[in-house]
Amino acid sequence: MTDREAFDEIASSIDDSSAFYGAIQxxxxxxxxxxxxxxxxxxxGHEAWRQLTPVQQAQALDGLFVAYIVRLHDEERAAKLNDAAAEVKTYLEGDDEHVLHDALSAVRPIGENTEVNGVCASALANVLDELDLLRHRLAMTRRDDG
Structure with a gap:
């Protein structure tokens, strides 16, 4: 990621109604x-910061810290995922999907407030569907590549 892309990503997490966001623009x-x-x-960033009054700087500081920490977390997570992908690692145990499908089948049809052990059932169903979609996309990519 370029410095500009990183800056844009951090700036995008700053409240767009704040004085600092306006100064950045x-x-x-x-x-x-x-x-x-x-x-x-x-x-x-320096030019925008200088445009702010001391009060506006104090108000913007929390948002900057949050944006920076979120950015660090995202970078660490991406590095961890890159390492796992390079190892061709999976986080799934052999029967994880089966256990989740069984748990969901017991509560079907899934309503707006349906829970499985305190977890939103529709969220679990979405994760399983997304996993299937990712596998399908991966298979399509492999087919296209060779």
Whole structure:
């Protein structure tokens, strides 16, 4: 991921009604006009920060911390998944899907408030359906590749 993509991702998690978000948009537009060949994204952040009053900076700080921590968590999770994918690892035990399908079959039809052991049954059904869809997409990709 480029610095710009990382900055855009972090900035996208900042409340778009905040003064800091508005300052980011203004700084981005200004700096891109001044440097059409490209801008170091940290300059955008610094320029936006300088536009804020001390009170606005204090209000924006929590959002920055949250955005940064979420970004770190996402990077760590992606690294972990990349490692698992490289090992051709699965987190599923042999009968995990069977156990979940059995649990769901006992509560069908699944209503809006249906739960299985305190877990929303429709969420479990969605995860199982998504797993099937991912397997199907993987099989299609493998077929296309060779």
């Amino acid at each position: 203004e700084a981005r537009a200004k700096l891109h006009r001044e440097h059409p060949g490209g801008v170091d994204v940290t300059l955008i």
